[in-house]
Amino acid sequence: MQRRLASRYDVIVCGVLFVCGVGCTDALTDEDLAQKVETTLNAQQTAGERLFENEKFKGNGRTCATCHTDNTGTLSPRQIERLFEDNPRAPLFRSIDADIVGGNTYHRLINDATIRMTIPLPPNVSIVGSSARSVQLFRGISSTLNTPALQAVLMSDGRAPNLQAQAADAIASHFQPGRSPTAGELDAIAAYEKTQFSSAQLRSLAAGGAAPVMPPGRTASEQRGRKFFVDDATIPAPRCVHCHSGPNLDTTSPGVQIAFGVPAGMKIFTAFVSQLRTGGGQVRTYEFRDAAGLVTTIQSPDPGRALITGNPADADMFKIPSLWNAKNTAPYFHNNSAKTLNDLVNHYEQMFLLFGFQLTTQEKADIAAYQKLL
Numbered sequence: 001m002q003r004r005l006a007s008r009y010d011v012i013v014c015g016v017l018f019v020c021g022v023g024c025t026d027a028l029t030d031e032d033l034a035q036k037v038e039t040t041l042n043a044q045q046t047a048g049e050r051l052f053e054n055e056k057f058k059g060n061g062r063t064c065a066t067c068h069t070d071n072t073g074t075l076s077p078r079q080i081e082r083l084f085e086d087n088p089r090a091p092l093f094r095s096i097d098a099d100i101v102g103g104n105t106y107h108r109l110i111n112d113a114t115i116r117m118t119i120p121l122p123p124n125v126s127i128v129g130s131s132a133r134s135v136q137l138f139r140g141i142s143s144t145l146n147t148p149a150l151q152a153v154l155m156s157d158g159r160a161p162n163l164q165a166q167a168a169d170a171i172a173s174h175f176q177p178g179r180s181p182t183a184g185e186l187d188a189i190a191a192y193e194k195t196q197f198s199s200a201q202l203r204s205l206a207a208g209g210a211a212p213v214m215p216p217g218r219t220a221s222e223q224r225g226r227k228f229f230v231d232d233a234t235i236p237a238p239r240c241v242h243c244h245s246g247p248n249l250d251t252t253s254p255g256v257q258i259a260f261g262v263p264a265g266m267k268i269f270t271a272f273v274s275q276l277r278t279g280g281g282q283v284r285t286y287e288f289r290d291a292a293g294l295v296t297t298i299q300s301p302d303p304g305r306a307l308i309t310g311n312p313a314d315a316d317m318f319k320i321p322s323l324w325n326a327k328n329t330a331p332y333f334h335n336n337s338a339k340t341l342n343d344l345v346n347h348y349e350q351m352f353l354l355f356g357f358q359l360t361t362q363e364k365a366d367i368a369a370y371q372k373l374l
Contacts, residue, residue, distance in 0.1 A: 041191065048192025051185055057171055058178025061091035064144075064170070064189065067115070072329050073143035073196060077113045077339070084110055096176065112279075112336050114138040118173065119157075122310030128285040128297075137302050138281070140336035143329050145198045146322060149206035150248045153267045153319045156334040159308045163190035198325035202248075211247030212324065215373040224363075225370030229323075231255055238352055240323075240367065243269055249323040249374070260355075267320055271333065272351040274300045274316035279337025288312040302335065327372045341368045 052064040067075055075092075083090050084106065097115050099105045108114060120134045121127070127135060139156055147154070160166035164186040171177055181189075197203040201212040214230065217223035228239045231253055242260075245253035252266040262269065273279065281301030288296045288310065296312040305314040318334045332338040338347055345364045352359055359367075 044188050044191045045195055046192075048188035048190070051181075051189050052192050055181075055185070056091075056177075057175050057181060059171075059175035060094045060096075062094070062175050063091070064167070066091050067141045067174070068144040073145035073147075073198075074141045074329055075113050076330060077111055077336075080113055081110050094176070096174070108138065112138070112140075113331060114140055114336050115174065119159075119307050121307065124289045124310045125307065126287050126289075128287060130284075135284070135307070139302075139334050140331065143325075144193050145196050145329075146202050146248075146324060149194045149197070150202065150322065151250060151267065151319075156318045157305050157308050158268055158319055163193055167193075198328070202324055205247055217370060217373065219369065221366045221369040222373060225366035225368070228363075228367050229370060229374075238355055238357055240348075240371075243271070243320050244323045250320045252320070268305055268314075268317050269320055270304075270317050271347070272316070272354065273318070273333045273335065273337060273347070274302050274304065276347070276350055277301060278333065278347050278350075279335045281335065286315075304334065323371065323374050326374060341371055344368075344371075 052068075054063055054065075056063055069075060069079065080092065083092060093106055093109070095102045095104065097106070097109055099108050101116070115138070117137045117139050118134050119137060121132075142155060154160040154163065154166050160169060164183075167186050167189045168181060171181055194206075197206065199212070201209075205211055214226065215222075217226045229241050229244065229249075231241055231245065238260075239255070241253050242256035243252055245251050245255075245264075250267060252262055252264050252269055254264045256262045256269075257264045277283070279301075283299055283301050286298045286300065286303055286306075288298065288306070290296070298306065298312055298315045300316055303315045305317040306312055308314075321332075326332070327341065330338075330340055332341075332344045333347075338344040342364075345359075345368050348367075349359045349364060
């Protein structure tokens with residue numbers, strides 16, 4: 001407990017000591033201090049939950065919970081469809097996310113569960129044929145379960161340095177707020193989000209416990225599928241574990257370094273969604289100008305990380321999501337282009353073909369079967 005508090009809640013400890021006053025530490029035992037810190041943290045998390053569920057920031061009626069539901073931390077097309085049927089005036093349905101800005105139809109939102117993102121262009125990046133200094137893209141809603149406490153990379157393009165920045169950007173971009181959140185409110189929201197997990201095992205992992213054990217599989221199909229999710233040099237590449245390794249199943253493995261020359265441990269890579277135009281989207285031509293004035297041209301429906309770094313080498317790269325609980329958070333990829341696990345595996349079949357590796361129908365079924373256990 002004390003080691004965890006010291007590493008994660010130094011700011012709260014300082015606040016407790018400040019409130020106590022000079023000399024207060026002499027009268028506090030370690031147990032007393034830990035209790036005070038825990039009490040302060042609990043109060044902050046309670047305030048964060050209230051803000052997350054109810055605070056609209058004088059905006060369009062949306063709260064954090066509008067897009068991040070309790071059961072999945074995100075929104076699926078089916079959830080949105082049901083909400084629209086029940087209440088087409090619900091806060092989710094605002095003109096900023098209509099099919100056309102300012103409109104009142106929501107076919108894309110209902111069918112794909114994607115929201116409109118406005119991404120500023122880096123100074124060295126431009127769009128051919130346009131003078132715009134930002135670009136509008138459609139992306140899925142990142143889940144608030146597990147990710148905040150277990151991943152260092154936030155948002156599909158990694159643009160948020162921390163939970164506070166992520167919350168501030170979401171409020172500014174999607175709430176149409178009449179006031180900005182305070183630093184204290186952002187800290188409280190972040191504290192609450194760090195309590196959200198899909199399982200007790202992942203909660204334990206975030207607190208420094210052991211990693212969840214990869215299930216052995218019960219059926220023959222699940223057991224065959226498991227081979228794609230474990231590091232085993234005897235199994236031919238490519239495999240799922242190459243990009244879904246580590247305790248949180250969200251980093252590149254040593255196998256990907258051997259097979260493709262990509263360093264192990266990376267949390268941002270490509271699943272070839274943009275390269276294969278999976279999910280469609282408007283293909284734009286981007287020009288990246290380096291310090292010497294040399295221009296690299298990228299054609300893509302969504303260049304991902306490159307729009308944050310300004311580096312064309314990052315084009316079409318996105319955060320590697322954790323596979324834990326993925327069975328409950330469809331659709332998949334940054335643009336929600338894979339609506340089901342079968343769609344997901346079908347995409348990887350096309351990707352693996354680029355590297356001369358053919359998945360059989362049975363292998364695809366086995367991968368989907370095993371992923372349902374995670």
